[in-house]
Amino acid sequence: MQVKIGLLLAAVLASGSSFAADAYKVSTSVFKDGELIASPVMLVNAEEMxxxxxxxxxxxxxxxxxxxEHTAKVITTVKAGDNLTEHKTTxxxxxxxxxxxxxxxxxxLVRKIAS
Incomplete structure (x- = not known):
């Protein structure tokens, strides 16, 4: 009986630690002097740079x-040439x-893809 309780407890603890953090698909467009230079798309986990x-x-x-459930704060650090700026945008x-x-x-463009 103690073995079954131990296995059940281990299974519950393991399942609780397997929940994934929020994940986002971030589509970006980068413009320099008004000209589009790139449109990268990234998969980003919440709170990770x-x-x-x-x-x-x-x-x-x-x-x-x-x-x-509807918004996120995005913190960006942009380096263009020698200029470095940080922006916080909701x-x-x-x-x-x-x-x-x-x-x-x-x-x-931030799209929530997992929670």
Whole structure:
């Protein structure tokens, strides 16, 4: 009987630790001087930083932090040439948002794909 209880408890604990964190598909468009230079798509886990570089002149990091069932805060760090800027933007899921850095622009479309 103790063996069965031990196995049941182990199964319950194992199943509780297998829940996945929220995951997002982040579609982006990168513009430099008004010209589209790339449109990368990333799969990002909540609260984890994702990074992408486009050539040697442009790179960005982003972190998606869920706010509620309809929105998330996206923290981006954009490096264009020698300029480094950080933006905090609240986005609605499935609605495009823009991070504008003068001559450079980054559009974001965040879609929740798992929770």
């Amino acid at each position: 994702a990074s992408i570089a486009i050539g040697t002149d442009f790179e960005y990091n982003l972190t998606v932090k869920p706010s509620n 986005v609605a899921y499935d609605k495009e948002a823009t991070v504008d850095n003068g001559n450079d622009k980054l559009t974001l």
